[in-house]
Amino acid sequence: MIAVCIEPGSSDSLRLEDRTEPAPGPGDLLVEVLAVGICGTDHEIIEGDFGHPPPGRDRLVLGHEAVARVLGTPEGSRFEVGDLVAPIVRRPDPLPCPPCAVGEWDMCQNGRFAEAGIRGLDGYATERLALPEEFAVPVVAATGALGVLVEPASVVAKAWEHILHIGARAVWEPKTALVTGAGPIGLLAALFALDHCEQVYVLDRVADGTKPALVGDLGAIYQHEGLTAIDQRFDVVIECTGDTGLMLEAPEKTRPNGIVCLAGVAGEGSSGAAGFARDMVLENRTMFGTVNANRRHYEQAARVLAAADHSWLERMIDRRVPIDDWRDAFRREPDAVKTVIEFLPPGSPSAAS
Ligand code: BGC
Numbered sequence: 600m601i602a603v604c605i606e607p608g609s610s611d612s613l614r615l616e617d618r619t620e621p622a623p624g625p626g627d628l629l630v631e632v633l634a635v636g637i638c639g640t641d642h643e644i645i646e647g648d649f650g651h652p653p654p655g656r657d658r659l660v661l662g663h664e665a666v667a668r669v670l671g672t673p674e675g676s677r678f679e680v681g682d683l684v685a686p687i688v689r690r691p692d693p694l695p696c697p698p699c700a701v702g703e704w705d706m707c708q709n710g711r712f713a714e715a716g717i718r719g720l721d722g723y724a725t726e727r728l729a730l731p732e733e734f735a736v737p738v739v740a741a742t743g744a745l746g747v748l749v750e751p752a753s754v755v756a757k758a759w760e761h762i763l764h765i766g767a768r769a770v771w772e773p774k775t776a777l778v779t780g781a782g783p784i785g786l787l788a789a790l791f792a793l794d795h796c797e798q799v800y801v802l803d804r805v806a807d808g809t810k811p812a813l814v815g816d817l818g819a820i821y822q823h824e825g826l827t828a829i830d831q832r833f834d835v836v837i838e839c840t841g842d843t844g845l846m847l848e849a850p851e852k853t854r855p856n857g858i859v860c861l862a863g864v865a866g867e868g869s870s871g872a873a874g875f876a877r878d879m880v881l882e883n884r885t886m887f888g889t890v891n892a893n894r895r896h897y898e899q900a901a902r903v904l905a906a907a908d909h910s911w912l913e914r915m916i917d918r919r920v921p922i923d924d925w926r927d928a929f930r931r932e933p934d935a936v937k938t939v940i941e942f943l944p945p946g947s948p949s950a951a952s
Pocket residue numbers: 638639640641663688689714717750751754890891892
């Protein structure tokens with residue numbers, strides 16, 4: 600059985616390897632992977648800047664965004680053979696800390712969590728997996744291979760849940776939102792934003808192509824001339840690029856009581872924190888970082904994707920690479936929105952059938 604593997608901490612170590620078939624334990628589903636999405640975190644791991652192998656090993660199976668089909672179920676399972684699932688990325692810390700103890704591993708307090716394909720646990724870029732049922736989220740058949748978007752959508756679902764919690768600190772009726780970055784997280788953030796706000800702007804650098812078209816078709820407003828060209832303030836700003844400059848400018852784009860949500864992972868070396876912190880306090884603004892998601896966020900993500908315009912979602916995945924050309928999938932394509940590796944082409948017979 601093949602798997603895309605990496606040695607975290609060393610660049611140029613990405614390989615396709617032979618792995619032994621999974622041996623599901625009690626409570627595990629046996630699943631076959633249909634597709635795996637690639638994101639900025641994967642690129643950081645590939646470049647040797649991030650990631651940890653499972654304890655006692657050097658190499659890690661990559662991949663944390665996936666959709667898979669059930670091949671075998673444990674006794675008393677709520678799943679059936681043939682069902683689609685999206686595997687959850689994070690596993691609670693073993694202690695567990697108070698949030699992990701109640702299934703809120705996305706808010707883990709002691710940092711001893713594991714993340715499949717990222718940190719201490721093999722990921723999903725492989726043909727078959729043993730997946731603990733409690734970390735499998737049902738994906739309705741109609742969503743199909745688009746279930747590969749459940750994980751990035753779960754991150755956005757969590758971001759919006761927290762935005763709404765913070766907003767509820769006072770009377771607050773958000774009407775406008777700005778999303779910076781029209782990558783997959785930015786586009787999904789805009790999709791969710793339109794459920795809460797009348798007007799949604801999306802800012803990106805590219806002037807034409809898929810991104811402006813996707814934003815326009817969603818009913819949001821695309822802007823590519825920079826933040827200063829947007830002569831408006833917003834109730835919510837969701838920063839999805841990780842760009843430090845944008846992060847620092849974002850609070851200025853909020854109205855009083857506005858909320859800035861950081862959903863993009865920044866590099867190091869931000870500056871000007873003092874002036875920024877002052878504005879944050881004086882106008883009651885809130886800025887928060889967000890990472891990961893728990894089960895309810897995944898479940899919400901799966902519901903939103905099921906109800907969304909599937910042809911729009913299909914267009915978001917603008918690079919589909921068969922596993923035979925796996926190396927090609929990891930080539931950076933700056934203008935591509937979402938690259939997905941296909942382990943099983945859509946419509947292919949399942950090993951279960
Ligand atoms: C994943 C998250 C994960 C984060 C940090 C992101 O790409 O979507 O689930 O927590 O990386 O490892």
